[in-house]
Amino acid sequence: MSDQGYFGQYGGSFIPEILYSSQQQLLKHYREAMADPSFIADVKREMQQYSGRPTPLTHCPNLSAQLGGAQIYLKREDLNHSGAHKMNNVIGQGLLTKRMGKKRVIAETGAGQHGVATALISARLGLECTIYMGAHDIARQYPNVFWMKQLGATVIPVTTGSQTLKDALDEALRDWTSSFEDTHYLIGTSCGCEPFPEMVAGFQSVIGEEVKEQAMAQFGAMPDKIYACVGGGSNACGIFLPFVGTSTELIGVEAGGRGDGVGEHAKRFNTDQAKFGISQGYATMFLQDDQGQLAPTHSISAGLDYVGVSPILADLSDRGLVRMTSALDTEVIAAFKQLMLGEGIIAAMESSHAIAGGLREAASLDPSQNIVINISGRGDKDIFTIASALEDQPFKDFLRSYLEGQD
C-alpha cells in the first residue's frame, strides 16, 4: 500500500474536516497497536478462544465428483462465532477501541451480520453500541435486529435515501461527526477513509493465512483458484491478500441481481454503470448516474447490496491481480441448493455467490487441481429470504400459525 491510504488511484481520505483529528488519532493508535506484540497476542487469543479459529478447510468429495473437475474445498468462515467472517474484524477493532480508551462504538450494517458481530463484541468488552441499519434491510433481516437488541445494542433505522447499506454508512458518519471524542466508528468492510480499508483487510487476512497452511497440510499445494463474494469486499480481501502475486488465481464474485439494468444489480466491475468516484470517505468504483449521484442497487443478499467496493480490490482488479465476475440471483439460489444437498452445508446468500462462481468453473478444470471457495457466512440467518425464494408454502403456513398462537 502506498502513502496516505492510497491503493493505486483508489482509497485516500475524503472526510468532512470535523473528523480529521479523530482519524489522525485512530491512525496513530492503529499503527502503535499493530507494532505491539501484546495487542497482536490479544487479537489472536480472542480469535481462537472467543470466535473458534482456526476455521476448517472442508473438502467437498460429492460436489467434486458430480462436476468431474477440480477438487472443491470450502473455507468455513460460517463456523466463526456469530456465523460469519465479520467476527475477525470486530475482535480487532473492538480491542483497538478499548486501547484508545473509547467507551462507545457505532457501526453500519447491511444484512445485519456486522451489526450482530459488533453487538457481540461490545457485550464482551463492555462497550456501548449503536448500530445504523437501513429501514429496507431491517424489514428483510429482522432476526439479526432482534439479536442486536437482545445483546444490548441500540438499533437505529435509517430512512433516508435508498434505506440500505450506503445510507446506513452515511448516518454512521454523521453520528461520528458529533461523537468522535468517546466513540469509535467500527466500520464493517474494507472501505471508507484511511486506515479502514487496510485495517479491516488486515484483520480479515487471517482467513487467507490459514488457507495457506491448511492447503499444504490437506493437499500439499497452494490452491489453483480462490473464489470469494464481493460486496464491500472484506471477506474477499481477507482470503485474497495473502495470495496476491502468487500463482493462485483470485476470483471475486459480485451480485448480478436480477439483470443488468440500473438498480437491478450491485456490480461495480464489468459494467459501464460504475465509474471512478469519491464519496463515503474514499475513492473507488461507484455505481452512479451521469450526474455523479450514487445509484440504487439490488441483490438477493443484503450483504452484497452496496454501491461502492473496497479500494484494495478496485486496484487489484485494475492491475489484473484479481478477476471479477458475477452471479445472478437465480444462479445463487441454484448453487446454494447444490451445496446444501451435496455436502450438507447451509451457506449464506452472500457466500452462495462465491459458490455459484466456483461451481461454474470447476467442471472445466482438471481433477488434480484444487479450488477454494470462501463460505463467508452461514445461511440459517437467511431462512426467510430462502423460504421465500424457494416458494415454500409450509413455511408461510408456519409463520401464520405462529403469529396466531401469539395472540
Add this chain to the structure above:
Amino acid sequence: MNTLAKFIKEQRQTKPILLMTHVIYGYPSIDESLQMMKTLLEKGASILEVQFPFSDPVADGPVITNACHQALQSQPKLQQCLKDISALGAAFPNSKVLLMSYLNPLLQYGFKQLAEDMSPHVGGVIIPDLPIDHHKMLEPLLQAAVDPIWLIIPGMDKERIELVCEHARGLLYCVSRKGVTGQGVASQSAHQQLQQYLGEINQHTAVPLALGFGIASAADVREITGLVDVAVVGSALLRAHQSAGLSGFSQKADELLSATN
C-alpha cells in the same frame, strides 16, 4: 485582492454584518427553488449559497438531507443549475452567488468544465467532503478566479489552521463550536470562547470570516455581529419554507435581514 473578498469588505463599509443564505437547487422543485433564490436576492441578501443536491450528503443534518433526496426526484442537472444561478448572479450584481455541493457530482463534471461554467457569475464553491489536503484538485478553479471556500473547525490544531489559511481565498467558513450559536452566545463565557476561536484564525489570515451552524434568528445574527463579516444561515430558511411555504420563507428572510442593517 480577489473579487469575493473585495466585495465583502466593500459591503462591510455600510453593513455591520452580511448574511449568507442557503437554498437547495431543486427543492421542492427547480422552479420554486429559483423563486426562493430570487426572493432572497431581491431582498438584498449579500451572499447566496446554492446547494446542488447529492445522494449521500454526509456533512448535512436530517432537514437538509431529506430535502436533498426530495430534490433529486426532479433529476437536477449541474450544467443547468450553473446556467440558472449564473443568470441570477448576472441579474443581481450587488450580491454574490456561491455553489455548494459534494465532491462526487463536481468531480464527474470535471473541475476544468466547472471553472468555465461558474466563471464569472458564480464566485466560489464549498465542498464539505474535500479536505484541505486535496487543494490541488481545485487548481482549475483558481485559474478562473473562482474561490474554493475552505472550512475551519473548532479544535483544529494551529498547524492545520495555518495550512487552511495559506490556501484561503474569498471567504473562510468557520464552523461554530457545538452548542454555541442559537443557545446563549450572549453568555459571557460562550462569547469569550468564540472570540478566542475567531481571534486565533484572524492571526493567520486577512480573508473575511463567515460563521455558521445553528444560526436561525435575527437575535443569533446580532449576537455574532462584530465578531465576523458574514453570518451563515443553514437550515433555518428551509425549515421556514417547510412550515409556512414561500410566505413563511419570505418572512424569515425579512427577519434575518433586519439584523444586517
